[in-house]
Amino acid sequence: MDTTRLQYGMSFAYGGTGVFDTRANYPNMTVQINLFEQLLGNVYSPSELSSSVALVSVAGNDYITFVLAHLNSPAELLSGLKSFIEKVVNQIEVDLRRIRTLGVKKIAIPSLTPVWYTPALANLPESIKSIVPEKVKYHNDLLQKSVAKLNNESNHSAFTIIDYYNTFLAVFNNTGEIPGILPFKTPFIECYKNGTVCDDPKSAFFWDxxxxTQEGWKSVYKVLRTNITAALTKA
Structure with missing residues (x-):
């Protein structure tokens, strides 16, 4: 292993994975933390962990998997989604606590984005799409409570939520009032579709x-930058 690259961090993520199993043979979050734990004492020292930040990115793949598995039984989907959200957030809390126990002093986790704006949900039945905002809010509310509980346990702000939800909305609604960010004229249309890339990728928020897109993430970061720095540097 090229240890000179460790200063830039290490990713244990696998595309499409979740808190629980989402794809066959893909490591869920528990397995990813296991992989991280195997490096402790060998690759990462306790002092390096204590001065590091862990980003625990939960992008919603658990919910996408749940919805797709119940598309043919909407009643079961609607009745089961609330309890599934509780199950996901409870496991996130377990995972966050475990990372803290392993020695990481600062842990950041994003809230869910307003996913009903993603092109992927454009063709879902309206009966399903209509409940998404409420369920996203429920996830984020539960996550806030879990993070507050974890911080209370540790007696300081080890855990912080990165507010993707309101940041994405701010970027979507921007008409030029946010300094340094150009408005996305058609933010909910993907740039890459059917093997063809749009004429101006910088004008698109969604890549697929x-x-x-890279420009989309740049805009999100510009809005978040000050708050992230403040949250991660306070004691």
Whole structure:
């Protein structure tokens, strides 16, 4: 292993994975933390962990998997989604606590974005799309409570939420009032579609049905930058 690159961090993420199993043979978050734990004492020293930040990115793949698995039984989807959200957030809390126990002093986790704006959900039945805002809010509310609980346990702000939800909305609604960010005229249309790239990728917020473009992420970061720095540097 090229240890000179460790200063730039290490990713244990696998695309499409979640808190629980989302794809066959893909490591869920628990397995990813196991992989991280195997490096402790060998690759990462306690002092390096204590001065590091862990980003625990939960992008919603658990919910996408749940929805797709229940598309043919909408009643079961609607009745089961609330309890599934509680199950996901409870496991996130377990995972965050474990990372803290392993020695990481600062842990950041993003809130869910307003996912009903993603091109991927454009063709879902209206009966399903209509409940998404409420369920996203429920996830984020539960996450706030879990993070407050964890910070209370540790007696300082080890855990912080990165507010993707309101930041994405601010970027979507921007008409020029946010300094340094150009408005996205058609933010909910993906740039790459059917093997063809749009004429001006910098004008697109979404690259594909789910993921933002580089320009999209730049805009999100510009809005978040000050708050992230303040949250991660306070004692």
């Amino acid at each position: 049905p789910i993921h933002p």
